[in-house]
Amino acid sequence: MARDAIKEVRREQLIVATIDVIARKGFSELTLAEVAETAKLSTGIVNFYFKSKDVLLSATLAHMVGEYRRYWRANVAAATSPTAKLTAMLEGDFQRLVANRKTVTVWYAFWGETRWRPDFMTECQALSREFQAVASDLFRQLDTPDRDPMLIAKGFSAMSDGLWLDMLINPKETDRDTARRVVRAFLHGLYPEHFAADAAEASTSAA
Amino acid sequence: MARDAIKEVRREQLIVATIDVIARKGFSELTLAEVAETAKLSTGIVNFYFKSKDVLLSATLAHMVGEYRRYWRANVAAATSPTAKLTAMLEGDFQRLVANRKTVTVWYAFWGETRWRPDFMTECQALSREFQAVASDLFRQLDTPDRDPMLIAKGFSAMSDGLWLDMLINPKETDRDTARRVVRAFLHGLYPEHFAADAAEASTSAA
DNA sequence: GCATTCGTTGAATGGTCGTTCAATCAGAAT
DNA sequence: ATTCTGATTGAACGACCATTCAACGAATGC
Helix, strand or coil, rough: HHHHHHHHHHHHHHHHHHHHHHHHCCCCHHHHHHHHHHCCCHHHHHHHHCCCCHHHHHHHHHHHHHHHHHHHHHHCCCCCCCHHHHHHHHHHHHCCCCCCCCHHHHHHHHHHHHHHCCCHHHHHHHHHHHHHHHHHHHHHHHCCCCHHHHHHHHHHHHHHHHHHHHHHHCCCCCCHHHHHHHHHHHHHHCCCCCCCCCHHHHHHHHH | HHHHHHHHHHHHHHHHHHHHCCCCCCCHHHHHHHHHCCCCCHHHHHHHHHCCHHHHHHHHHHHHHHHHHHHHHCCCHHHHHHHHHHHCCCCHHHCCCCCHHHHHHHHHHHHHHHCHHHHHHHHHHHHHHHHHHHHHHHHCCCCCCCCCHHHHHHHHHHHHHHHHHHHHHHHCCHHHHHHHHHHHHHHHHHCCCCCCCCHHHHEEEEC
């Protein structure tokens, strides 16, 4: 393997393994030995590429934040109208790539620890602010009186996070598609001109 | 102290101390020694009243779930109309007693671990189902066509949890009152006949 | 009072795990 | 080919911590 590429390859390898171990064992049972084993490397190597366990964990969260950020920004960029962009944010949050059990599990594991780790806090804060700022701006462009874009954006953002929790805790009753329909129902109710009623929702309420 | 009361007193003492330590140190840094010290008892006593650390943690979550359940059920019972009951659920979720930094911190710490602890899962599942079932029933009673009570209830419940997270991560931008206004804005938008616009919200959008 | 029962203590134990490091190995450079 | 640089290994170390337990203390029942 090329000498200069190795550093990045190993770091990513270890980060991916860390995500894997968190998903499998949880934050409190994560050990560096298992991370190394999952990455098919020896125990000592983790401390060679990351100064400490804490640094590895921070890097792992930064990695997840980066991925998610690129993902939703790309989705927004690909859509044209404000309505389409908001729809893209919504749909993006409930695609399999993002809203799968493993990923959501790991997000909640990190959020559970965020309070005591300034690094985590900074990352999460930045992400949440960006997301809300963009959403707020888009809602503002819908130009609807009596709707405070900032409040709606906060609720919009919060609903995704909350629904992810529900998917974790109540997977039988709240699956990806149901969650998607929940958000659509709210957007349709608030902005009927911009967001059509979900076909599935209409049939449900008719039944 | 009376012999027969001691058992319950000590257990509660330890549970309260556990909540305290989680709030102060987080889940991953919680030690039984510190729990005991916080409770002003000796180290060995934790394993006398709780078979293991895991059992203590489960009991602590059960305690929190019980408190929260009693709280919102009382709020609902005290209100008369469906609208008033839903308002009570909403307002209740953003009162200082419940939506304070310490309590929300601990809730998220538990949720972060829930995935790997069947006991936690069961407790959280039961609570979330109850809450959603009651809310769904109340929304149904508002008798509004084009609103699927089940979906609205899920979103209503998810929004509280998500806003709590935002309060943790973005305390400057999302405080208790802002969070309250977010939910009110959504309810007003969805059911204008039943939920009046927030005074604060109106003035914000006028500004 | 005395014996008994049960609560309480804190030191000892054993296991786990983050971290270090001397030794080894593999490319790269000369 | 030989040296050199940096990657990799895994055993060893030391700290931490859940759990145990023998000893002690205090309330209860007789």
